[in-house]
Amino acid sequence: SQTIHQWPATLVQPVGSPLSLECTVEGTSNPNLYWYRQAAGRGLQLLFYSVGIGQISSEVPQNLSASRPQDRQFILSSKKLLLSDSGFYLCAWTTGTGFYEQYFGPGTRLTVT
Amino acid sequence: LAKTTQPISMDSYEGQEVNITCSHNNIATNDYITWYQQFPSQGPRFIIQGYKTKVTNEVASLFIPADRKSSTLSLPRVSLSDTAVYYCLVGPRGDDKIIFGKGTRLHILP
Numbered sequence: 001s002q003t004i005h006q007w008p009a010t011l012v013q014p015v016g017s018p019l020s021l022e023c024t025v026e027g028t029s030n031p032n033l034y035w036y037r038q039a040a041g042r043g044l045q046l047l048f049y050s051v052g053i054g055q056i057s058s059e060v061p062q063n064l065s066a067s068r069p070q071d072r073q074f075i076l077s078s079k080k081l082l083l084s085d086s087g088f089y090l091c092a093w094t095t096g097t098g099f100y101e102q103y104f105g106p107g108t109r110l111t112v113t
Numbered sequence: 114l115a116k117t118t119q120p121i122s123m124d125s126y127e128g129q130e131v132n133i134t135c136s137h138n139n140i141a142t143n144d145y146i147t148w149y150q151q152f153p154s155q156g157p158r159f160i161i162q163g164y165k166t167k168v169t170n171e172v173a174s175l176f177i178p179a180d181r182k183s184s185t186l187s188l189p190r191v192s193l194s195d196t197a198v199y200y201c202l203v204g205p206r207g208d209d210k211i212i213f214g215k216g217t218r219l220h221i222l223p
Contacts, residue, residue: 032209043200044157044213051209059210090156094211102149102211104156 002027006091006105013112019064019078021108023091026072031093033074034102035066038088050074086112115140115203122218131188133217135201138182143205146177146184149213151198157213160199161186196221 003026013019025031035047037060046059048066056066063082067075074091091105118136125131137146145164149157161168163175163184174187188195200216 034211036213043198043215046210046212049209049211057210088154092156101147101159101162102157104158107154107156109154 002093002103004091004093004103004105006089006108008108009106010109011111013081013110015083015112016080019076019081019085019110021076021089021091021110023074023076023105024072025093028072028093028095030071031095033068034092034094035074035076036090036092038090040087044090047076081112083112086110115144117201117203117214119199119201119214119217121215122220124220124222125191126222127192128190131191131195131219131221133186133188133199133201133219134183135186135203136183137201137203140181140203141205144181144203145206146175146181147202147204148173148175148186149200149202151200151216157200191219191221193221193223195219 005024007022032051034049036044037047038044047064049057050068053068053071063078065077087110089108089110092102094102115137145162147162148160150160151157161170161173161175163177165177168175176185198216198218200213
C-alpha cells in the first residue's frame with residue numbers, strides 16, 4: 001500500500017532562517033507531487049507541483065522553492081523565512097494522470113517567530 | 114479550471130441529512146467533480162467523485178443535475194465527527210494542477 005511521509009511534524013524557526021521540509025512517498029512510482037500551504041483558518045494554497053524528477057511548476061514563487069531530486073521525494077525550501085511563511089504545509093500525491101484521488105501527508109506545522 | 118462557489122459555512126444537528134451545494138457554471142465537458150473533507154490539523158481526504166447523475170459510496174452521495182452547473186454533496190445522518198471543512202473541486206482527469214477553494218465549514222451541533 002502507498003504511504004506518504006512528511007517531516008518534521010512541527011517546526012519553530014526565526015525570521016531570516018533557512019527552511020527545508022521533506023516529503024517522501026512509498027508504494028507507488030512516478031507520482032505527481034504537490035506542496036500546499038494552509039494559513040490558520042484559511043483554505044489550501046497550491047505552492048508547487050511536480051510531474052517528474054526535476055520538473056517543478058511554481059504557483060506562488062515568492063521566497064520558496066521546491067525540488068524533486070528523486071522520483072518519490074519532494075523538498076520545499078527557503079533561504080530566508082518571513083513571518084508570513086507560517087502555516088501548515090501539506091505534501092500530497094496523485095497517480096500520474098492527475099485529478100484522481102489525491103493523498104495527503106500528515107503535514108508540517110511551521111511557526112516563524 | 115472551472116471556478117466553484119460554495120457556502121462559507123453551515124450548521125446542522127446530529128442525525129440530520131446535510132446537503133452542501135457547489136456551483137460551477139463554467140464546467141467543461143471533460144471536467145469531473147470531486148469532494149474532499151478536511152479535519153483540523155490534517156490533510157484533506159477524498160470523499161467522492163462523479164461526472165453526472167448520482168454517485169453513492171459508503172460515506173456520501175453526490176447529485177449532479179443534467180446541466181452539470183452545480184452539484185450537491187449529501188451526508189446522511191451526520192454525527193459530531195462530521196464537523197469539518199468540505200471542498201468541491203472541478204477539473205479534467207489528466208490535469209496536473211489541483212487547486213482547492215475556500216471550502217464549506219460544516220459544524221454539527223448535538
